[in-house]
Amino acid sequence: MIPALEVRNLTTSFRTQNGWVKAVDNVGFEVMPGEVVGLVGESGSGKSVTLHSILRLVHAPGTVAGSVKWQGRDLLTMPERELRKVRGGEIAMIFQEPMTALNPVLPVGIQIEENLSAHTALDGRQRAARARELMDLVGIPEAARRLKDYPHQFSGGMRQRVMIAIALASGPKLLLADEPTTALDVTIQDQILKLILDLRDELQMGVVLVTHDLGVVAATCDRMAVMYAGRIVETGSVVDVFAEPHHAYTRGLLGSVPRGGAGRTLLLSIEGTPPGLASIPPGCSFNPRCTFATDICRKETPMLAEFAPGRLVACHHHREVAAAGSPVV
Amino acid sequence: MTLVATAPVAKRRARLRLPFTLVFGGTIIGLSTIVAFFPSLFAPYDPAAMDYNALLQPPTMAHPFGTDSFGRDVLTRVIHAYTVDMQIAVFATLFPFVFGTFIGALVGYAGGWVNALFGRVVDAIITFPFLVLVIAIVAVLGPGLINMYVAVSVVGWVFYARLVATEVQVQKRLDYAHSGRAMGYRPLRIIFRHLLPNAITPALVYWMTDMALAILLGSSLGYLGLGAQPPTAEWGVQIADGKNFMNTAWWISVFPGVAIVVTGLGFSLVGDGLAELLRTKK
Amino acid sequence: MNAALSQTLIAAEEVSKEFHIPHGLWRRLTGQPRLAVHALNGVSFQINRGETLGIVGESGCGKSTLARCLVRLFDCDDGRVRFEGEDIADLKGADRRAFNRRVQMIFQDPYSSLNPRMRVREILGEALAVHKMRPRAQIPARIAELLDLVRLPSDAADKFPHEFSGGQRQRIGIARALAVEPDVLVADELVSALDVSVQAQVVNLLLQLQEQLNLTVVFVAHDLRLVRHISHRVAVMYLGKIVEIGPTEALFSAPRHPYTKALLDAAPELDPTKRTRTVAARGELPSPINLPKGCLFNTRCPHAFDRCFAERPLLSDRTPAHKAACHLTDFGAPSLQNLEAIS
Numbered sequence: 002m003i004p005a006l007e008v009r010n011l012t013t014s015f016r017t018q019n020g021w022v023k024a025v026d027n028v029g030f031e032v033m034p035g036e037v038v039g040l041v042g043e044s045g046s047g048k049s050v051t052l053h054s055i056l057r058l059v060h061a062p063g064t065v066a067g068s069v070k071w072q073g074r075d076l077l078t079m080p081e082r083e084l085r086k087v088r089g090g091e092i093a094m095i096f097q098e099p100m101t102a103l104n105p106v107l108p109v110g111i112q113i114e115e116n117l118s119a120h121t122a123l124d125g126r127q128r129a130a131r132a133r134e135l136m137d138l139v140g141i142p143e144a145a146r147r148l149k150d151y152p153h154q155f156s157g158g159m160r161q162r163v164m165i166a167i168a169l170a171s172g173p174k175l176l177l178a179d180e181p182t183t184a185l186d187v188t189i190q191d192q193i194l195k196l197i198l199d200l201r202d203e204l205q206m207g208v209v210l211v212t213h214d215l216g217v218v219a220a221t222c223d224r225m226a227v228m229y230a231g232r233i234v235e236t237g238s239v240v241d242v243f244a245e246p247h248h249a250y251t252r253g254l255l256g257s258v259p260r261g262g263a264g265r266t267l268l269l270s271i272e273g274t275p276p277g278l279a280s281i282p283p284g285c286s287f288n289p290r291c292t293f294a295t296d297i298c299r300k301e302t303p304m305l306a307e308f309a310p311g312r313l314v315a316c317h318h319h320r321e322v323a324a325a326g327s328p329v330v
Numbered sequence: 331m332t333l334v335a336t337a338p339v340a341k342r343r344a345r346l347r348l349p350f351t352l353v354f355g356g357t358i359i360g361l362s363t364i365v366a367f368f369p370s371l372f373a374p375y376d377p378a379a380m381d382y383n384a385l386l387q388p389p390t391m392a393h394p395f396g397t398d399s400f401g402r403d404v405l406t407r408v409i410h411a412y413t414v415d416m417q418i419a420v421f422a423t424l425f426p427f428v429f430g431t432f433i434g435a436l437v438g439y440a441g442g443w444v445n446a447l448f449g450r451v452v453d454a455i456i457t458f459p460f461l462v463l464v465i466a467i468v469a470v471l472g473p474g475l476i477n478m479y480v481a482v483s484v485v486g487w488v489f490y491a492r493l494v495a496t497e498v499q500v501q502k503r504l505d506y507a508h509s510g511r512a513m514g515y516r517p518l519r520i521i522f523r524h525l526l527p528n529a530i531t532p533a534l535v536y537w538m539t540d541m542a543l544a545i546l547l548g549s550s551l552g553y554l555g556l557g558a559q560p561p562t563a564e565w566g567v568q569i570a571d572g573k574n575f576m577n578t579a580w581w582i583s584v585f586p587g588v589a590i591v592v593t594g595l596g597f598s599l600v601g602d603g604l605a606e607l608l609r610t611k612k
Numbered sequence: 613m614n615a616a617l618s619q620t621l622i623a624a625e626e627v628s629k630e631f632h633i634p635h636g637l638w639r640r641l642t643g644q645p646r647l648a649v650h651a652l653n654g655v656s657f658q659i660n661r662g663e664t665l666g667i668v669g670e671s672g673c674g675k676s677t678l679a680r681c682l683v684r685l686f687d688c689d690d691g692r693v694r695f696e697g698e699d700i701a702d703l704k705g706a707d708r709r710a711f712n713r714r715v716q717m718i719f720q721d722p723y724s725s726l727n728p729r730m731r732v733r734e735i736l737g738e739a740l741a742v743h744k745m746r747p748r749a750q751i752p753a754r755i756a757e758l759l760d761l762v763r764l765p766s767d768a769a770d771k772f773p774h775e776f777s778g779g780q781r782q783r784i785g786i787a788r789a790l791a792v793e794p795d796v797l798v799a800d801e802l803v804s805a806l807d808v809s810v811q812a813q814v815v816n817l818l819l820q821l822q823e824q825l826n827l828t829v830v831f832v833a834h835d836l837r838l839v840r841h842i843s844h845r846v847a848v849m850y851l852g853k854i855v856e857i858g859p860t861e862a863l864f865s866a867p868r869h870p871y872t873k874a875l876l877d878a879a880p881e882l883d884p885t886k887r888t889r890t891v892a893a894r895g896e897l898p899s900p901i902n903l904p905k906g907c908l909f910n911t912r913c914p915h916a917f918d919r920c921f922a923e924r925p926l927l928s929d930r931t932p933a934h935k936a937a938c939h940l941t942d943f944g945a946p947s948l949q950n951l952e953a954i955s
Contacts, residue, residue, distance in 0.1 A: 029864030030873070033653055033694060035884055036864075043807035043808060043809060043810075043869050044807055058624060064663055087862065087928050111862050154735040156896055156897075158896055159896070179678060184719040185832065186670035186671055186834070186897075187836070187875060187878045188874060188875065189670075189896065190878070190894075191877075191879075191880070191891060192894075193894070194880070195889060195890075196887065199889075213807070213808060214808075214880070215808070215882060216837075216879065216881070217880050218881035218884075219880060219881060219882050219883060219887075220881060220884075220887055221880075239884045240884045243882075243883070243884050247614035252810060252811060253775065254808060256812070257808045257809045257812035257838045258808060258812075258813060258837060258882060259838055259840065259842075259865060260837070260841075260882055261840060262835075263841070264665075264842075264843075264860060264861065265819060265841065265842065266846075267816045267819060267820075268812040268815055268816055268841070269812070270809060270812030270813045270815075270816055271809040271812070271814070272811075274777045274779060274780075274807075274810060275807065275809075300840050324866040327679035329883065395614075473748070504724040504725075505719040505720070505721055505725035506717065506724060506725050506726055506727045506728075507723045507726075508680075508717075509717065509719055509725055509785075511685055511725075512683045512685055512712065512715070512716065512717040513712060513739055513742070513743075513788075513792070514708070514709040514711075514712025514742070514743065515738075516744055519742070523738075524727050527727075527729045528727065528729055529729060559624055560914075604658055
């Protein structure tokens with residue numbers, strides 16, 4: 002199968018008071034049509050910047066290098082005018098806080114129709130009809146009446162549905178979702194995640210889901226990439242990674258989440274805190290927090306390498322980590 | 331080796347970096363203060379000495395700012411006026427700042443009907459034009475610097491109180507204030523030890539601006555004959571002295587005017603600099 | 613279970629709390645009633661000495677308001693909170709300060725819960741001095757001890773809060789609470805603002821400190837996995853009421869209220885092989901201004917019947933330690949589940 006999206010050597014740098022820092026460092030992954038890929042990491046891991054870099058939504062003084070192949074074309078070198086057709090057209094994006102992503106002074110129906118007129122050839126009447134269909138599709142009750150409502154008249158969960166409806170208006174082939182359920186309650190999160198999966202099935206779109214919540218990954222994604230300090234440290238199918246993590250960070254992350262049946266025992270925590278972008282340690286960036294670290298980890302940065310079909314890890318001691326077992330099974 | 335040695339130095343320098351506005355404004359105010367305390371060290375003549383042989387002289391080497399209609403040296407009088415005008419800047423604002431901050435902190439913390447009542451008082455006071463109100467009070471009490479301070483203080487504190495009350499209301503909703511209450515700290519401790527240090531910045535910045543405004547106001551009242559009384563050297567009084575000679579002897583009014591502008595600018599810059607320096611680090 | 617564990621330390625009795633919405637001039641003139649958010653609608657439970665009670669629920673369920681009522685940051689409108697049998701609303705002067713010392717709260721936001729203009733030494737020293745925990749001369753040594761207790765380096769004392777990461781700030785918050793040697797810690801979303809790996813560190817610290825200092829803990833959170841991990845007993849809240857309360861494992865393995873079940877089903881399973889595609893709970897939280905008649909969950913409950921719309925169910929025993937507020941008293945009963953499995 003040919004990947005829908007192919008990201009290679011993606012590097013995003015920002016200029017700060019102390020010089021240039023790499024928020025995303027040599028990141029590569031691909032998304033197959035109809036596949037849900039999870040980008041997992043903690044704050045500052047670069048997961049969100051990666052997502053924004055794909056559509057060149059990084060503001061100056063940031064620069065994006067590498068390549069992002071979308072249906073044979075490179076989004077990073079494409080002229081701005083062509084890119085605008087792709088953004089919100091073939092590739093749509095949804096955000097964590099829908100209130101700031103929606104225009105507060107326009108009724109949501111107008112905002113959906115805006116996207117329809119930018120990316121489809123429908124006439125006015127067809128657009129109105131399609132807007133209602135989309136509101137129905139994302140599960141907003143009384144869709145026809147609510148088209149005239151403004152964003153603040155919707156609850157958090159409903160606003161997220163509105164944003165998804167706007168994103169879907171153009172019939173995208175890829176959905177980029179940046180922590181779409183982090184601001185929502187668990188029952189509403191469950192509704193939205195399942196909505197995204199249903200839409201994926203119906204529309205055969207690929208999804209890149211950025212999240213810090215391993216539960217969300219386990220429940221939604223087909224494949225996952227774990228990010229730490231701007232790099233991908235491990236990728237593979239979600240089932241494989243959960244069953245046999247090969248990177249000490251992945252293992253620590255899985256162990257940090259409490260699971261049932263082991264009440265009031267100490268969690269397998271990772272000591273220390275993630276490094277700031279300006280002070281990433283030499284060698285493997287995880288080495289100061291890693292219980293498996295040896296001299297080589299402090300000197301040499303491990304490369305992301307395939308050790309089994311579809312499974313990549315960037316760790317000098319991944320066999321030992323794997324042998325230590327998964328904390329979730 | 332050199333890298334290791336320079337790193338901490340760079341860090342220390344970064345911590346000590348003061349805003350440019352603060353340094354520049356501070357220099358102006360610092361120099362002004364020194365002049366205000368020791369005018370005779372800088373002034374070439376006696377401020378009251380009249381020289382009928384040198385009336386309305388334009389700027390020369392002997393009189394760099396010229397002389398006025400009594401033959402007094404304008405430079406000398408501008409320098410001696412620092413004593414009066416800097417005093418106005420401080421005394422016309424110190425009481426409003428302290429009292430207003432105190433009341434504002436209490437009102438902001440109390441909230442509820444106390445705050446509502448305070449709001450009405452503020453409304454009542456600020457609906458009068460400030461200058462007209464001050465002039466009315468001075469007219470009742472009689473002209474002179476002391477009465478001017480009283481008049482300004484009666485009105486001025488509400489501005490500080492309103493600023494501080496608003497900010498305290500914001501701060502008291504933050505968890506560190508809740509935490510103080512949950513720890514069983516007394517309200518006065520929470521207000522003055524915890525909330526006020528975090529709420530005072532706007533009032534402090536406004537105080538600097540207010541000192542500049544006080545000098546303007548003092549000069550205005552001096553000009554109108556309600557503030558400092560002639561023959562005291564005061565910038566407003568000097569400008570008033572020169573108003574009849576604007577076409578023939580511009581220097582009598584212009585140099586005191588420049589002094590007002592420069593001093594006012596100094597206070598404003600210090601205010602801006604303080605705002606930048608005291609911004610809470612996140 | 614020994615005698616000390618079953619001794620009731622804090623008891624909430626029918627605690628209610630409303631927040632009035634500013635009464636607009638038009639509403640006042642037209643004589644319409646004043647609107648209020650009903651944050652707590654009669655909450656009752658007991659906390660035993662030495663145990664951890666978890667309080668879970670989604671946003672707007674009143675769990676934070678409840679936490680603030682327990683430490684008397686809010687006074688309840690109705691009902692009372694008793695600490696060692698005494699109504700905390702009646703405490704005055706020295707008694708009130710003693711209560712404030714013995715029941716400590718730790719706040720959610722590590723960025724706003726510490727005074728940004730005080731050094732750690734001043735923050736801890738103030739708590740020690742105000743409650744006269746130590747003679748002045750011993751305060752520096754005690755500060756070092758406290759920092760060690762929460763595993764912060766000793767040079768932390770001379771830094772300001774903004775020089776620390778979120779996890780370290782929560783440790784400072786814990787140290788401040790422990791400075792006054794309390795009996796009870798009320799932790800409101802203690803770790804929800806922290807990264808996953810840092811959450812685990814703070815949770816471990818809390819578990820260790822509780823054992824070491826014999827603390828009673830009220831752990832308020834929206835994260836079901838965390839609450840399950842930490843708590844001996846759990847109370848589930850919905851729209852300002854407890855809908856179910858019971859021993860942690862009993863409640864998680866066999867929830868007796870449809871809302872608890874929906875909440876548990878909605879939380880994503882950490883095992884990718886156990887995925888479902890059915891939505892756990894339809895609909896959204898009704899407005900806390902106009903509460904539904906009858907059972908508060910009736911707008912979303914798949915099992916609701918006539919009685920649920922007419923009569924609000926009370927908390928009643930399912931087993932002696934496990935209570936639920938549902939007219940379907942058999943809901944989730946183990947025997948019934950077996951029957952379903954057989955048929």
